[in-house]
Amino acid sequence: GAVVSQHPSWVICKSGTSVKIECRSLDFQATTMFWYRQFPKQSLMLMATSNEGSKATYEQGVEKDKFLINHASLTLSTLTVTSAHPEDSSFYICSARVPLLGRGGVDTQYFGPGTRLTVL
């Protein structure tokens, strides 16, 4: 199946610093990737849709100036948490849209392993 990687897997940073998280599709090209945030024992909250070569589409309530998304190539999307604060501590997961062959145009999503961000 499609493989999606994320780097780093965990990061601890001081309040006020910026953190960049990378999401890569390893064996396929992903024109669309998604960024989610997950709090302990809670569901996946979609933050934004990242499209290669264009601006990301943010969900309501997500600050685009705080969570910068760049999808510069067909295999890489990055999420930068700017001026991180303790309340930004969370598990960030990306996913890549993968066409399902023979499904009449239906796409599914494969997830990266996630990045645990802790802001002190």
Place this chain on the structure above:
Amino acid sequence: GENVEQHPSTLSVQEGDSAVIKCTYSDSASNYFPWYKQELGKRPQLIIDIRSNVGEKKDQRIAVTLNKTAKHFSLHITETQPEDSAVYFCAASLNTGNQFYFGTGTSLTVIP
């Protein structure tokens, strides 16, 4: 927008018994319904999915049913094993390739 509800939030079953998790969705335009399994600290893994033109799909011990009229779909796991213990999420997609709207998750515990 789409609203997906999932229940129960927690479920405990004896090994060998069946487990059923149910989800409802609000937008009749949704046409794709995947199920993901997430173990603690790991990524969600796609375990089965169903399209709106199909009423049921089975893959070994896992099956999913869809009732378009009632706008609900269910995950059925038979002959449960301890390794089935995880959090399961349902999702609905409005159109092909668009965002997935996830349910709130079900924490399944299979008691040996």
